[in-house]
Amino acid sequence: MPTCTLNPIDHYLDRVEHLPPAPLVAVQLLGLFSDPDRDIDRIVELVSNDPALTAEALRRCNSASFRGAEPAADIFEAVNRLGFYEVYCIVATLIAARTMSLVRSKDGSYATRLWRHTVTTAVAASVLAKRVHVEEAMAFTAGLLHDVGKLVLVSVEDVNYAELVRKVGDFGPALSAAEESAIGFTHAALGARLLARWGLPENVCLAVQFHHQFPAAATQYQRLQATVSFANSLAHEMIDGPASTPAATDASCVAMDSLKFTTTEITPVIQQIRQALERVQNLLQMPR
Numbered sequence: 001m002p003t004c005t006l007n008p009i010d011h012y013l014d015r016v017e018h019l020p021p022a023p024l025v026a027v028q029l030l031g032l033f034s035d036p037d038r039d040i041d042r043i044v045e046l047v048s049n050d051p052a053l054t055a056e057a058l059r060r061c062n063s064a065s066f067r068g069a070e071p072a073a074d075i076f077e078a079v080n081r082l083g084f085y086e087v088y089c090i091v092a093t094l095i096a097a098r099t100m101s102l103v104r105s106k107d108g109s110y111a112t113r114l115w116r117h118t119v120t121t122a123v124a125a126s127v128l129a130k131r132v133h134v135e136e137a138m139a140f141t142a143g144l145l146h147d148v149g150k151l152v153l154v155s156v157e158d159v160n161y162a163e164l165v166r167k168v169g170d171f172g173p174a175l176s177a178a179e180e181s182a183i184g185f186t187h188a189a190l191g192a193r194l195l196a197r198w199g200l201p202e203n204v205c206l207a208v209q210f211h212h213q214f215p216a217a218a219t220q221y222q223r224l225q226a227t228v229s230f231a232n233s234l235a236h237e238m239i240d241g242p243a244s245t246p247a248a249t250d251a252s253c254v255a256m257d258s259l260k261f262t263t264t265e266i267t268p269v270i271q272q273i274r275q276a277l278e279r280v281q282n283l284l285q286m287p288r
Contacts, residue, residue: 008184009193016156020099020148022198025050026092026141030201032084033137043084044076047091060090089126089140089280093119096144102155107162110154114170117235118147123280124231124238124273131269132259134227141200142207142228149191149208153183171236176212188212214254222258230255238270 013019028046032038048054054075061078062071072078079087096118103111125143129136150170153161164182168174176186192209196202203221207228214225233252256262261269 007193009190012156012183012185012190013152013194013197016152018102018155019194020102020151023092023095024199025053026088026095027199029088029091030137030141030204033088033135038084040076040079040084043079043087044074047075047087053091053094056094057087057090060094061087085137088137089122092141092144093122093280099148099151102151106154106158110162110165113239114147114150117239118144119280120235120238120273120277121146121228121231123276124234125228127269127273127276128227128231128234128259132223132227134224138201138204138207138224139227139231142204142211142224143231145191145195145200145204146208146211146228146232147187147191148194149187149189152190152194153179153187157183171232171240173212186212214258226255226258230259230261234266234270234273238273 025046029043032043047057057075058072058078061082072081075087097115100111100115103114122140122143125139126136128134129139157164160182164178165175168178176188179186188209188211192205195205195208203224206219206221207225210225211229211232214222214229219225230252233255
């Protein structure tokens with residue numbers, strides 16, 4: 001009788017004691033974007049199933065960055081006032097922030113840096129998505145979750161992974177090669193597999209899997225993959241500076257070519273991203 005060989009990544013995930021919880025609310029909300037007849041009552045119901053999330057989302061909606069003349073009294077009013085996409089971004093970001101506890105308990109400084117990069121990448125991906133006609137919600141979600149594999153590796157490998165990152169840096173081919181050598185797979189492949197287990201759409205999973213390196217063969221989701229890959233590079237450049245992690249890495253160049261971006265467009269795009277980040281700067285803070 002043939003035996004079934006477990007995928008090494010699945011085997012690794014099965015041994016993790018404390019995986020991040022599946023973001024079921026975000027997955028279900030994301031599914032509504034493809035429904036032209038989506039019902040606002042269903043959106044409100046999904047968010048309201050988590051009272052703590054509802055309260056925190058309303059607090060963020062009513063922050064100085066988002067509120068109008070009067071604060072929103074409930075999620076229904078928040079969706080009507082801000083729009084489904086805006087509320088979705090707030091909810092998805094809050095859910096992602098919960099998973100940061102895996103890293104925060106191990107290394108607070110690294111968690112802060114990773115969180116800042118994560119949100120910057122998500123915002124960058126959404127800005128780029130508008131320009132290249134990719135669905136914003138998918139781009140934002142993939143950007144927000146592109147490094148979720150690092151959270152798992154930090155929580156499991158602890159100081160060993162921290163030392164690996166210290167030696168080779170936390171971005172680019174050198175990190176991927178070091179992960180392959182030390183662990184057997186990259187944080188991108190690990191993150192993509194975890195997202196597939198959570199039920200995220202295939203296009204989001206593939207964008208996460210290939211945010212450092214494009215697949216050999218073109219896929220139907222190539223524009224989303226290029227958007228997230230380029231957003232990741234831009235986020236590193238915005239945080240670390242072009243001297244340390246230039247946007248013109250191999251992956252970034254391939255992404256730019258795929259999206260028909262020119263180098264002259266990088267500066268105005270970064271300005272757009274910074275403006276978008278100012279509007280959601282309260283989301284950059286680690287939750288207390």
